Each structure stands twice: as C-alpha cells, then as structure tokens.
Amino acid sequence: MRFETSTIKDIAKALGLSTSTVSRALRDRYEISEETKKLVLAYAEKVNYRANPIARSLKERRSYSIGIIVSEIANNFFSQVINGIESIAYDKDYHVIISQSHESYKQEKLNVEHLASRSIDGLLIALSSETQDIDYLRDLYAKGLPIVFFDRVPKDFETHKVIANNFKGSFDATEHLILSGKRTIAHLTNSENLSITKERLEGYKAALIKYHIEFRPELVKYCQHGGMHSAELEQAVKELLPLQPDGIFISSDRLTTGCIMALKKTNPEVAHKIAIAGFTNSNLVELFSPSLTSVKQPAFEMGQVATELLISMIEAKRPVTEFETKVLDTELVKKR
Amino acid sequence: MRFETSTIKDIAKALGLSTSTVSRALRDRYEISEETKKLVLAYAEKVNYRANPIARSLKERRSYSIGIIVSEIANNFFSQVINGIESIAYDKDYHVIISQSHESYKQEKLNVEHLASRSIDGLLIALSSETQDIDYLRDLYAKGLPIVFFDRVPKDFETHKVIANNFKGSFDATEHLILSGKRTIAHLTNSENLSITKERLEGYKAALIKYHIEFRPELVKYCQHGGMHSAELEQAVKELLPLQPDGIFISSDRLTTGCIMALKKTNPEVAHKIAIAGFTNSNLVELFSPSLTSVKQPAFEMGQVATELLISMIEAKRPVTEFETKVLDTELVKKR
DNA sequence: TACGTTTTTGGGAACGTTTGCACAGTTTTT
DNA sequence: AAAAACTGTGCAAACGTTCCCAAAAACGTA
Structure with missing residues (x-):
C-alpha cells in the first residue's frame, strides 16, 4: 500500500x-x-x-509464506487439501499463496518460478497431469527451497511426500464392484504420467487377480488432461461402451463426475445400468444420480500433514536428509 | 528464499x-x-x-498483487469468480492472494488486515454473511487502498461494485416455479445482513405479486451462517415442511445443495415432490436428484469485471471519484 | 580551440527492517 | 581500588531495488 x-x-x-x-x-x-x-x-x-513484512522479508531473505500448487481450486479434493494446509500454516504464522496449474505443465512451471521469486519459504505441490520433466523443481530444491509433494508425487525426487493409500483405495473400490456381481469392469483414469494413475491401476489389477478376472488392457482408458476437456471424456466413454462394461472404476475426482456426466449425456439409457465406483471428495455425492460408490481421500488431513512436514524442513537448523512418505488411508463410501 | x-x-x-x-x-x-x-x-x-519483487515492493511501496476475500474457495461460484480474477490479473502482471473468511467476520477482518500489511495494491472482496460493521474497510480505503466489492456488497460504501442481477434472477426462478403450477413457494435464504439476501427476497416477492400470490413471511427462512453448518439447514427445512410448500426457491449455492441434502436426509419421501429452484453455479447440477431449476451467475465474468475496475483504480493517476455498480445478468437453467 | 548541448553513465540515498559490534554505565570479582 | 563481567542502548551496515542529481563523454558549432 x-x-x-x-x-x-x-x-x-x-x-x-x-x-x-x-x-x-x-x-x-x-x-x-x-x-x-x-x-x-x-x-x-x-x-x-x-x-512491514516486505521489509522484513528483504532483510531476512524469507517471507513466512508458503506456496501451493494444485491443478485447480474448483475441485473438492484440492480445496479440502488447501483448507488443511491453511489450518496448520496460520497456526504457525505462515501465510499461503495458492496457484493453479490448470493441469498445464507450462503454467505450473511459470507459477512455481513466480512463487520462488517472491521468496516463498517452501513449496507444497501436486503435479499437473502434463508434467514429466521436474528438473526445474530439482534446481530450486538444490538452491535450497524446501519442497513437499502431495497426492501427485514424482518417483525419483528425494523429499517428503504425502499420499493417499491409492493402491488400497482402488483395490477396495474394485473389489466392491466385483462383490456386487460385476465382471467386466472398465477403468477410467488420468494421464499415465501421474503417480496416482500407476498406483490406482495396480490396485485395480490386484482386485481383478484376487477374483480371477482377466485384466483386459482395452478396458483401461487414460485421459491426458484429467478430464479438463469434456470432449476427451466423452471420447473415452464412447470407446468404452462397445465393450459393454457392467462396472467402471474411475480414478479421480474430476473424472468421476465428468464420466457420469458424459454417460448421461451420450447414453442416458445405459447410465443407470453401469455400476460406478470412483475417487471423489465431493460432498454432494449423495445427490448424484446415478448414485455411485466413492473412494474418499483424507484431503484435509493430507494438507495438514504435508504442511507440518514442510514447516519442519523450513525451520530445520541443518539440511534435512531423512525423508518420509506418509501414506494416508482412504475411505470407501458404498452406494446407497 | x-x-x-x-x-x-x-x-x-x-x-x-x-x-x-x-x-x-x-x-x-x-x-x-x-x-x-x-x-x-x-x-x-x-x-x-x-x-527481486520483494526489494522492488519495498522501494516502490507497492507489490503488484491484489488480495481476494471470499467466504470459501470450495464453492463453485467463488472458485469460478477467482478464475475470472486470475485471468485478468495475470494478463496485467498482477499476482493474486486468496483468503477465505469461512463466513466469519473475525476471520474476514483478520485476513484483510494481513493482506493490507503485505502491501497489496488493491482488494476484491465479497463480504461474509456475518459482516455488519465494515468500518475497518473504510479505514483502509481512506488510507488509500483501492477496494472493489463483488457479489456481496455493502450499501453505503462509495466504490466500484459488481453484482449479479439478483432481483431478476430471483424473479425468474420464482416465476418459473409458479408457471409450473406451484402456489406455496418457500424461500430459503442467507443471512439478512447480505445485500444479495435483500435483493433476492425482492425478486421473489415481485414474482408472487405478479401472479397474485400472497406473500407469507413464515415461508421465508434465513440461515445466519449461509449453510456452513448443516444443523442450521436441517432446522430450517424442518420448520418449513409443516407449512407444506410445493416449491422452494433457494438463494445461494451452498444453501441450494445443502437444502436438497437436508431434504433427502430428513424427509426422503417428500424430497422428490417439492419443486426446487435455486442459485447455484455447480457444474454438477445435471447429476442431482431430485433435479432442480438453477439460477446461474456469470461468475467468471464477474471476476473479470471486478478485476478490471480494481486495476483501473490502482493505476489511476488521480483519486477516482466516479464509481460504477455493474450488474450482470443471471441465467435460468430449467429443470429437465 | 573553446564552448555549449546532448547523450550516457555513476554516486548515493532511500524504502523498513534486523543484527554485529561498540560503548557507556553498572555491578561483581579479586 | 582496580579489573572483569554484565546490562542496556546506539551506530551503522545490509537486504535488492529505484531514482534524483551530478558528472563525464561525445558531439556540434563558432
């Protein structure tokens, strides 16, 4: 001012x-x-x-603020994570700055670099579905910026990470579909780049194996943009239906709602015949028709844990070398 | 860093x-x-x-960033507004800092003051449902902080404002209920403090008058916390049902979804018998059951317009004295 | 050659803090 | 009674910019 x-x-x-x-x-x-x-x-x-925090930042070369990158805030899962982050950050006198990547690598990189230049003390990030090259993060990390990944984490990056038990969540959801009699279960999922995609695919496969159901790759559809474009989703649904699935397991919030929407739009007559189980943190799930079984992630808690880890890194006297990957359990909310 | x-x-x-x-x-x-x-x-x-933006800020006594206060980001309407704000802000090289009031006056004030101390160049704010005393905003404004209100605006504060055409939106929704044969139309709404509450009530009343339906105050229920607490909503629904409404017009995003949820939970047998029309910007409306007629606000555009006005104030050479209140049209999406 | 202009560059203060160091005054130790 | 230690305070530099003002260099003109 x-x-x-x-x-x-x-x-x-x-x-x-x-x-x-x-x-x-x-x-x-x-x-x-x-x-x-x-x-x-x-x-x-x-x-x-x-x-004057600005003067203080300049002098102390830190800003008491932490940056957050999510793909979008208009997503139940991420907005809940953010609330968890804030709850801890404010307690410890940190301010948060939120940026959206909109699932774009370019945007993500731009935002991170902007945050870094604004002297954030640490970064909490869930990678965009496009992101493959995280060298720019490595650079910042090497220069001393503490980073904690959550939800969508890179494989070969040594730092704290907080994720949901994606394997188990997927396993449970798939098993639930199987136990309710489904045998041809499709899997609609995110970009192959993402850690969550791989882990959730594994859970899905494991459940099939347990019940001696053959894994059919053609039943798995990837959405590069995580359902940001409805055309992408409709295309996936269109390709899936001829295979006559009696169940679909969907691996992300946006895809889950998007898929139901696409089903209703393109094939209203079958929409109610296919059992759906999917990851979503929407608190409106009970209103949905067709109703579905949902896998809920502990989003708020994930934000809290990630923030605690980040702040511990920021305030550590000496470089942190022992890293943890916290895995939080999901919750299966069965269809009514 | x-x-x-x-x-x-x-x-x-x-x-x-x-x-x-x-x-x-x-x-x-x-x-x-x-x-x-x-x-x-x-x-x-x-x-x-x-x-180094920090150094620059200190020297120039401005930060090229604008503050945003909304009640919560996990709300379709507000997250869309934020996207609109960002779209303009980034174009003009401003950064945005988002804070949530969670419908609490205390939190709102705290956040605003924190933003102010961080040298934001301007503020975009939608008041919390608790807010009655805006003197703290007056102070900041008097000291030179440009402020633009959107959605929930105060009455006696001379500055730019951007709102939806709440009167017309409500009128249309209520009329739609009437035209589909409803005669006992309840109105579930936000805290009386809010501008939107008053405007929307007027629209509702006007529609009743047009069709010669008596206005019955007992059919109007206010929710102080804007539906943040489900108990509040359930109580309102509980009080409304004995009056046997055949339609309900609901005046905000959170209340709309919350009300349907409460109806389904407490009185599933009547939930499908009552026609619902409500303000909501959820893009999942098509999935809801019971389905409803919705009033959609031009959220993204509202964010854009508000930001343009704010930036024009920030960059004005001389104090701005001519203020506008932009009114944007809502859209009625009829129940399928 | 000397001068005045114009163009280009540099010195240094300022923005509001924090902090190492010095110093004066007081108290304790020997 | 002198030396040592401690207390409380101030001076001044630093963080990375921007910008006023002055100085230097280049050019043109008489």
Whole structure:
C-alpha cells in the first residue's frame, strides 16, 4: 500500500530511542529492559504499528509464506487439501499463496518460478497431469527451497511426500464392484504420467487377480488432461461402451463426475445400468444420480500433514536428509 | 528464499557498470544507449537474472498483487469468480492472494488486515454473511487502498461494485416455479445482513405479486451462517415442511445443495415432490436428484469485471471519484 | 580551440527492517 | 581500588531495488 503507516523509525523518534532498540523491544529480546519494552509496546499499540513484512522479508531473505500448487481450486479434493494446509500454516504464522496449474505443465512451471521469486519459504505441490520433466523443481530444491509433494508425487525426487493409500483405495473400490456381481469392469483414469494413475491401476489389477478376472488392457482408458476437456471424456466413454462394461472404476475426482456426466449425456439409457465406483471428495455425492460408490481421500488431513512436514524442513537448523512418505488411508463410501 | 541468485549489483560488477545503469537498462529506459542495453540484457539472460519483487515492493511501496476475500474457495461460484480474477490479473502482471473468511467476520477482518500489511495494491472482496460493521474497510480505503466489492456488497460504501442481477434472477426462478403450477413457494435464504439476501427476497416477492400470490413471511427462512453448518439447514427445512410448500426457491449455492441434502436426509419421501429452484453455479447440477431449476451467475465474468475496475483504480493517476455498480445478468437453467 | 548541448553513465540515498559490534554505565570479582 | 563481567542502548551496515542529481563523454558549432 502506498499510504503512510507508522514505522519503527517513527516510534524510535517519538520515544527518543534508536531503531535497534525499538526493533529488539518489539521482538521481545532479552537485552532490552522490561521498562523500555513496556514503553515501546504501549506506544506501538497506540499508533497501531504493523511491522512491514516486505521489509522484513528483504532483510531476512524469507517471507513466512508458503506456496501451493494444485491443478485447480474448483475441485473438492484440492480445496479440502488447501483448507488443511491453511489450518496448520496460520497456526504457525505462515501465510499461503495458492496457484493453479490448470493441469498445464507450462503454467505450473511459470507459477512455481513466480512463487520462488517472491521468496516463498517452501513449496507444497501436486503435479499437473502434463508434467514429466521436474528438473526445474530439482534446481530450486538444490538452491535450497524446501519442497513437499502431495497426492501427485514424482518417483525419483528425494523429499517428503504425502499420499493417499491409492493402491488400497482402488483395490477396495474394485473389489466392491466385483462383490456386487460385476465382471467386466472398465477403468477410467488420468494421464499415465501421474503417480496416482500407476498406483490406482495396480490396485485395480490386484482386485481383478484376487477374483480371477482377466485384466483386459482395452478396458483401461487414460485421459491426458484429467478430464479438463469434456470432449476427451466423452471420447473415452464412447470407446468404452462397445465393450459393454457392467462396472467402471474411475480414478479421480474430476473424472468421476465428468464420466457420469458424459454417460448421461451420450447414453442416458445405459447410465443407470453401469455400476460406478470412483475417487471423489465431493460432498454432494449423495445427490448424484446415478448414485455411485466413492473412494474418499483424507484431503484435509493430507494438507495438514504435508504442511507440518514442510514447516519442519523450513525451520530445520541443518539440511534435512531423512525423508518420509506418509501414506494416508482412504475411505470407501458404498452406494446407497 | 534464502539462497543466492544474481542481483543487479552482480551484473553491474561483472560488466563494470553502475547499478543505476543496469537497473535502467533492464527497464529499457530511454537514457541508456542501445549498446549498453544489449550488453546488460544479454548478460542478465545468461545468468538467469530475476528481479527481486520483494526489494522492488519495498522501494516502490507497492507489490503488484491484489488480495481476494471470499467466504470459501470450495464453492463453485467463488472458485469460478477467482478464475475470472486470475485471468485478468495475470494478463496485467498482477499476482493474486486468496483468503477465505469461512463466513466469519473475525476471520474476514483478520485476513484483510494481513493482506493490507503485505502491501497489496488493491482488494476484491465479497463480504461474509456475518459482516455488519465494515468500518475497518473504510479505514483502509481512506488510507488509500483501492477496494472493489463483488457479489456481496455493502450499501453505503462509495466504490466500484459488481453484482449479479439478483432481483431478476430471483424473479425468474420464482416465476418459473409458479408457471409450473406451484402456489406455496418457500424461500430459503442467507443471512439478512447480505445485500444479495435483500435483493433476492425482492425478486421473489415481485414474482408472487405478479401472479397474485400472497406473500407469507413464515415461508421465508434465513440461515445466519449461509449453510456452513448443516444443523442450521436441517432446522430450517424442518420448520418449513409443516407449512407444506410445493416449491422452494433457494438463494445461494451452498444453501441450494445443502437444502436438497437436508431434504433427502430428513424427509426422503417428500424430497422428490417439492419443486426446487435455486442459485447455484455447480457444474454438477445435471447429476442431482431430485433435479432442480438453477439460477446461474456469470461468475467468471464477474471476476473479470471486478478485476478490471480494481486495476483501473490502482493505476489511476488521480483519486477516482466516479464509481460504477455493474450488474450482470443471471441465467435460468430449467429443470429437465 | 573553446564552448555549449546532448547523450550516457555513476554516486548515493532511500524504502523498513534486523543484527554485529561498540560503548557507556553498572555491578561483581579479586 | 582496580579489573572483569554484565546490562542496556546506539551506530551503522545490509537486504535488492529505484531514482534524483551530478558528472563525464561525445558531439556540434563558432
């Protein structure tokens, strides 16, 4: 803001002290006498002094803010993660800056670099579905920027990661479809680049194996853009239907809702005949028709855990070398 | 970030120039010879120089960032508005910082003040449902912080505002219910504090009047927390049902979905018998059961317009004194 | 050659903090 | 009584920019 507000200098002048004394008093340093502290604090209160975070950032070379990159905030899963992140960050006096990649690699890179130049102290990121090359993240990391990945994590990058138990979530959902009598279960999923895609595919396969159902690759459809384009989804559905699946297991929030939408739009007559199980954190699932079985991720908790890990890295005295990958359990909410 | 990156000083030293020259060359000022400019630019490129926005902010006393306050990002309407805001902001080289009030006055005030202290150049805000006292905003505004309100706007605050045509949206929705034969139409709405609540109530009333239907105050239920607490909603529904409405007109995104949820939960047998029309920007409306008629706000556009107005205020040479209130039309999407 | 212009560059202060170091005054130790 | 230690404060530099002002270089003209 370009309007006047009181500064340490002003306080110093008014009280006949030096800026250093005022600064130290405000930060409650031991060197300053109780008397002076009280004086300064009282006056600061009176003139409604607010420290200038910009100046502080410049001097300290850190900003007490952490960057978040998600593909989009208009996604139940991610907005819940963000709420989890905020809940911890604010507690520990960090501010958060949210950016959306819209599933675009270019946008993701641009945003990350912008955040980095704004002196964020750390980064929480779920990769875009397009992202394959994460060298730009490696560079930043090497230069000292703490990074914690969540949900969509890279394989060969040594740092903290927080993910859902995707294998088990998928296994459970697929098993549930099988147990309700389905035998031709399609799998609609995200870009092959993503970690979640691989893990969820494995869970799906494992459930098929357990019940001696043949895995048919043609029943698996990948969506490069994670369902951002409805044409992509409709195409996938169109290719799937001739194979006459009696169940579909879908591996992401956006794909799940998008797929039902596409089904209803293109083939309303079969929409209700196909059993659907899918990952989604929508809290409106109960309203959906056809209804579905959903795999819910502990989104809020994921945000919290990731943030705690990140802040521990930021505040670590010495470089962190032991990394953990936290795996959180999903919840299967069966169709009514 | 606390790691080394090249600065203007480094470039100056390397090239045997002064920092002033380098700074000017980088900003392409007329005083600098083409030759020097090329030299500097090439070297800057080579060492991957990035200007430090923090330093720039401190010096220029502005941050090229704008603050956004919404009640929550996990809301279709608001996340679409944010996308609209971003689309314009990025174009004009502004960064955005999003904060959530969670419909709490205290949180809203805290967030705004935090943003202000971070030197945002302007503020875009939709008031929380609890907010009645906006003096803190007046203070900031008086000190020179440009503010543009959208969606939920205060009455007596002279600045730009962007709203939907709430009156017409409500009128249309209510009329639609009437035309499909409903006569006992309840109205479920937000906190009375909000501008949108008043405007939408007027539209509802006007439609009743047009068709000579008596307005019955007991059919109107207010939710103080805008549906953030499901108990509140269930209570409202519980009080409404004995009056045997054959239609309900609901005045906000969260309330609309929440109400259907509450209806299904508490009275599944009547849920499908009551016709519902409500404001919502959910793109999943087609999946809902019972299905409903929805009033869609031009959220993305609202974000764009508000941002353009804000940036025009920020960049105005002299204080702006002529303010506009832009009203954007809603769209009625009839139940299938 | 000397001068005035114009063009290009550099010096240095400022933005609001934090912090290492020095220093004065007081208290403790020997 | 002198030396040592501790307390509380101030000076000044630094963070990376921008920009006012002055100075130097280049050019033109008499």
